[in-house]
Amino acid sequence: MRGSWILALGVALAMAAPAHSQDVGGLKPADSFASISDETARSEALFAEMGKVIAHPRCLNCHPRDDTPRQGDAMRVHKPRVVRHDETGFGAPGMRCTTCHNSKNVPFVGSSGSIPGNEVWHLAPVEMGWIGAPLSAICRQIKDPETNGGRSLDEIVQHMASDPLVGWAWNPGEGRQAAQGTQDVFGELARAWVASGAHCPQG
Numbered sequence: 001m002r003g004s005w006i007l008a009l010g011v012a013l014a015m016a017a018p019a020h021s022q023d024v025g026g027l028k029p030a031d032s033f034a035s036i037s038d039e040t041a042r043s044e045a046l047f048a049e050m051g052k053v054i055a056h057p058r059c060l061n062c063h064p065r066d067d068t069p070r071q072g073d074a075m076r077v078h079k080p081r082v083v084r085h086d087e088t089g090f091g092a093p094g095m096r097c098t099t100c101h102n103s104k105n106v107p108f109v110g111s112s113g114s115i116p117g118n119e120v121w122h123l124a125p126v127e128m129g130w131i132g133a134p135l136s137a138i139c140r141q142i143k144d145p146e147t148n149g150g151r152s153l154d155e156i157v158q159h160m161a162s163d164p165l166v167g168w169a170w171n172p173g174e175g176r177q178a179a180q181g182t183q184d185v186f187g188e189l190a191r192a193w194v195a196s197g198a199h200c201p202q203g
């Protein structure tokens with residue numbers, strides 16, 4: 001009798017739990033990691049959560065380790081074949097990214113889907129290549145000013161939280177699935193990761 005009362009109370013409390021402990025579109029908010037008391041473990045768990053977004057095709061398609069962007073959730077080689085060309089990543093003369101990619105997503109005429117767009121649509125530099133890399137290696141790359149565009153950890157947080165190319169992943173245009181969560185939730189995870197020492201997960 002008493003046991004079931006306690007169980008019922010437990011269920012009621014769980015149902016009344018604040019919304020912040022719940023996933024936002026498949027991404028856990030930073031405060032749901034607050035209960036991990038060991039700071040290193042908390043930091044690693046925060047980055048692992050960020051890894052869900054980092055491993056999303058919307059991000060990876062622009063972060064290859066070779067010279068060619070990818071398309072779609074299957075991450076197939078970009079058609080037509082285009083290359084980064086030089087370290088600026090804007091493509092070869094005559095086949096610049098901006099030849100086709102506008103400043104905004106543009107729906108296809110006469111069929112479903114769209115051409116993705118942004119003011120500065122271009123490929124991430126090769127040292128920021130992530131496709132096929134383990135999350136631990138991506139984490140070390142993101143932390144290292146030698147390979148992250150000379151950024152401090154605070155600047156990395158800023159980039160995650162407000163860079164428009166990162167933000168495109170949550171506004172990817174018709175026919176494309178957005179990354180998990182929102183850029184705000186992702187930015188908060190990055191902030192909490194840095195605040196807890198920016199530790200990288202193992203493996």
Ligand code: HEC
Nearest residue numbers: 058061062069071072082083090091095096097100122123
């Ligand atoms: C000749 C036109 C053309 C050029 C040049 C071009 N693209 Fe594209 N790109 C497209 C089209 C069209 C799509 C949409 C294909 C689809 O989704 O079916 C696309 C899709 C993409 C996607 C897929 C996004 C996703 O997550 O599905 C990426 C990434 C991309 N392009 C990057 C680039 C980069 C970087 C450059 C320059 C190095 C570039 N493109 C140059 C036409 C072009």
Ligand code: HEC
Nearest residue numbers: 058059062121122123124128141142147148149165166169
């Ligand atoms: C349209 C292509 C494109 C998309 C989509 C894109 N990026 Fe990038 N990313 C770039 C380019 C280009 C740079 C380099 C620009 C710079 O350093 O300012 C970059 C740099 C970065 C950096 C900086 C430092 C580093 O070490 O990697 C981070 C972090 C990053 N991107 C995260 C993401 C995340 C997370 C997503 C998805 C939510 C994403 N990007 C989607 C093109 C893209």
